[in-house]
Amino acid sequence: APPFQRRQNATAWTDQEWDAIIVGAGTAGIIVADRLSEAGKKTLLLELGGVSYGITGGTEKPAWLDGTDLSRVDVPGLYKSIFNGGTDLLCPADVVNAFQACTIGGNSAINAGLYFQPPASDWDDYHPEGWKSADVKDATQRLLDTQPSVTEYSMDDQYYVQTGYEEAKKWLVDAAGFSDVSFNEEPDNKDRVFGRPVYNYIDGQRGGPTRTYLQSALARSNFRLQTGARVKHIDHINGVASSVTVEMEGSSIKIALSAGGRIVLSAGAIGSPGLLMHSGIGPLETLTNVSAAGLISNNSSSWVINPSVGGGLFDNPNTYIELSAPTIQSYVQDYNNPIPADRDLYLSARSGPYAFASQTSAFWAYMPNPDGTKTGVQGTIDSSGHGEYVNNNTITLNVYGTSGLGSTGRVMLSQDGNFTPGPSSDVYYSDPRDADNIAKFIYSIFQALPQSTPDSLAADGLTPLNIPQNSTVEEIRTYITTWSEYAVGAVQHWSSSCRIGKCVDTDTKVIGTKNIHVIDASIVSPLTVNPQFGVMVAAEKGAERILETWKSGIEISL
Numbered sequence: 001a002p003p004f005q006r007r008q009n010a011t012a013w014t015d016q017e018w019d020a021i022i023v024g025a026g027t028a029g030i031i032v033a034d035r036l037s038e039a040g041k042k043t044l045l046l047e048l049g050g051v052s053y054g055i056t057g058g059t060e061k062p063a064w065l066d067g068t069d070l071s072r073v074d075v076p077g078l079y080k081s082i083f084n085g086g087t088d089l090l091c092p093a094d095v096v097n098a099f100q101a102c103t104i105g106g107n108s109a110i111n112a113g114l115y116f117q118p119p120a121s122d123w124d125d126y127h128p129e130g131w132k133s134a135d136v137k138d139a140t141q142r143l144l145d146t147q148p149s150v151t152e153y154s155m156d157d158q159y160y161v162q163t164g165y166e167e168a169k170k171w172l173v174d175a176a177g178f179s180d181v182s183f184n185e186e187p188d189n190k191d192r193v194f195g196r197p198v199y200n201y202i203d204g205q206r207g208g209p210t211r212t213y214l215q216s217a218l219a220r221s222n223f224r225l226q227t228g229a230r231v232k233h234i235d236h237i238n239g240v241a242s243s244v245t246v247e248m249e250g251s252s253i254k255i256a257l258s259a260g261g262r263i264v265l266s267a268g269a270i271g272s273p274g275l276l277m278h279s280g281i282g283p284l285e286t287l288t289n290v291s292a293a294g295l296i297s298n299n300s301s302s303w304v305i306n307p308s309v310g311g312g313l314f315d316n317p318n319t320y321i322e323l324s325a326p327t328i329q330s331y332v333q334d335y336n337n338p339i340p341a342d343r344d345l346y347l348s349a350r351s352g353p354y355a356f357a358s359q360t361s362a363f364w365a366y367m368p369n370p371d372g373t374k375t376g377v378q379g380t381i382d383s384s385g386h387g388e389y390v391n392n393n394t395i396t397l398n399v400y401g402t403s404g405l406g407s408t409g410r411v412m413l414s415q416d417g418n419f420t421p422g423p424s425s426d427v428y429y430s431d432p433r434d435a436d437n438i439a440k441f442i443y444s445i446f447q448a449l450p451q452s453t454p455d456s457l458a459a460d461g462l463t464p465l466n467i468p469q470n471s472t473v474e475e476i477r478t479y480i481t482t483w484s485e486y487a488v489g490a491v492q493h494w495s496s497s498c499r500i501g502k503c504v505d506t507d508t509k510v511i512g513t514k515n516i517h518v519i520d521a522s523i524v525s526p527l528t529v530n531p532q533f534g535v536m537v538a539a540e541k542g543a544e545r546i547l548e549t550w551k552s553g554i555e556i557s558l
């Protein structure tokens with residue numbers, strides 16, 4: 001049994017009634033469960049996956065970690081190896097049609113750990129009253145107090161693998177005029193800024209809610225984490241939930257809520273809308289289709305019709321730009337066979353190239369729109385090439401579109417009879433303005449590079465290999481919107497599919513229901529930065545809202 005089973009509430013948990021049932025021990029779910037259990041609520045956290053970090057009992061690891069208490073999850077430098085498969089950490093195919101983690105910590109157990117505080121404008125411009133930057137200020141502070149953001153991740157305070165950083169700085173700061181900033185000191189400044197990435201690592205290892213919030217929750221006797229428990233649907237009548245139906249080891253069981261109890265879905269931006277739809281909560285047409293297959297247990301007269309469930313699904317459109325310079329020395333962290341000196345530096349001192357996920361710099365800008373709005377763009381520079389461009393002098397710049405984009409899709413259920421939730425095909429570039437803005441941005445920063453072509457590389461400075469430096473805006477636009485190994489790939493930053501003010505109210509309660517909440521990436525609008533920091537703020541704020549409405553004695557009766 002994993003070590004955590006010793007402390008928590010362990011007796012006959014399936015026969016008990018719970019004040020709060022949280023579905024998904026991921027990035028947001030762990031935080032919500034910790035805060036509700038801290039407030040005295042009897043809290044059950046259900047996770048379909050299993051162990052991940054060494055601290056949870058995770059043992060998946062390369063041989064060079066044998067004899068340590070680390071799993072692959074703990075070592076930041078093993079981040080990219082997740083894309084090679086062969087792991088129990090990822091979601092089974094019938095859970096979500098996307099590349100996502102199903103394990104303790106959710107995607108925070110497999111992500112790169114980039115941990116950027118969203119600028120205040122993300123809350124002020126894109127979220128409703130009650131969720132403006134002033135409203136989430138305390139939640140943000142609680143988050144930072146529990147899980148700091150760090151720029152110095154290598155425990156010896158050195159930076160490694162820096163040739164790409166140096167060249168990028170020459171390009172963007174010296175030639176293009178971006179400001180060189182410390183992102184943690186100026187989180188609100190995201191217009192033409194360049195700097196070193198910041199991460200949620202702790203003492204040279206992966207951090208995140210599993211290392212922080214989950215540990216405090218596990219020390220409480222009114223809390224239980226149950227792994228291997230897949231929630232199939234919520235049992236409710238007209239939005240008043242009484243239990244959840246869970247599949248465990250092949251059998252189906254019902255776990256009951258206590259009177260006045262709450263269900264919180266934290267199954268991720270694809271999973272949570274999917275679970276609502278499977279429970280008879282969502283757009284009428286979807287419910288009708290699922291129901292025709294016999295998959296919704298409650299009668300149509302007790303459904304909750306909410307057309308915004310699954311609507312507005314967002315992911316960053318991205319393009320890889322391969323960049324070469326004579327001064328660049330690329331670096332790839334190897335899963336099985338690290339360079340011995342780098343391995344020893346990590347094992348003995350949590351330092352060196354394995355102490356980070358290989359992003360050496362990041363930058364942001366906004367593109368102004370004629371209607372006064374602005375479209376965010378982000379660049380992240382990695383330590384090695386990609387695809388066909390993997391020689392020693394090559395690094396990869398990943399350019400994303402971020403906040404203010406117009407393109408969104410929705411969570412759809414598969415038509416193969418399983419009704420597996422996944423993204424619709426119009427997530428990327430369905431609004432032509434997005435591709436225009438991103439192409440114009442790439443064009444503008446290319447103007448600050450030395451003149452070069454892929455066949456005649458610049459003698460000094462960076463040469464783009466897959467998109468020529470002298471491309472026109474139109475050529476860049478075509479490149480970024482045409483599928484290739486470098487363009488129109490999913491970043492897997494799914495969000496915004498059950499937004500605050502549309503799908504859930506400002507207390508995170510699903511509109512039309514009495515005691516069913518969603519708190520995860522679903523409720524957050526597209527952010528200027530990588531999503532996890534904002535998702536964690538939403539978890540702190542969402543838990544605060546739930547406790548507030550609980551305190552004020554809003555009665556829930558059947």
Ligand SMILES: Cc1cc2nc3c(=O)[nH]c(=O)nc-3n(C[C@H](O)[C@H](O)[C@H](O)COP(=O)(O)OP(=O)(O)OC[C@H]3O[C@@H](n4cnc5c(N)ncnc54)[C@H](O)[C@@H]3O)c2cc1C
Pocket residue numbers: 023024025026027028029046047048049095099100101102103104105106107108110111112113114115116229230231232266267268269271275491492493494519520521522529530531532533535
């Ligand atoms: C490869 C990768 C790299 C990334 N890198 C970064 C990064 O560096 N920085 C950043 O900010 N963001 C990054 N992201 C995105 C970020 O990790 C996610 O946006 C964030 O973790 C989402 O949190 P969440 O709480 O919404 O869901 P998740 O963390 O996905 O949690 C959902 C949980 O619910 C569980 N679950 C789902 N369905 C059920 C069910 N039916 N029953 C029980 N449990 C269920 C899942 O197993 C999972 O544990 C990355 C994502 C990926 C995939």
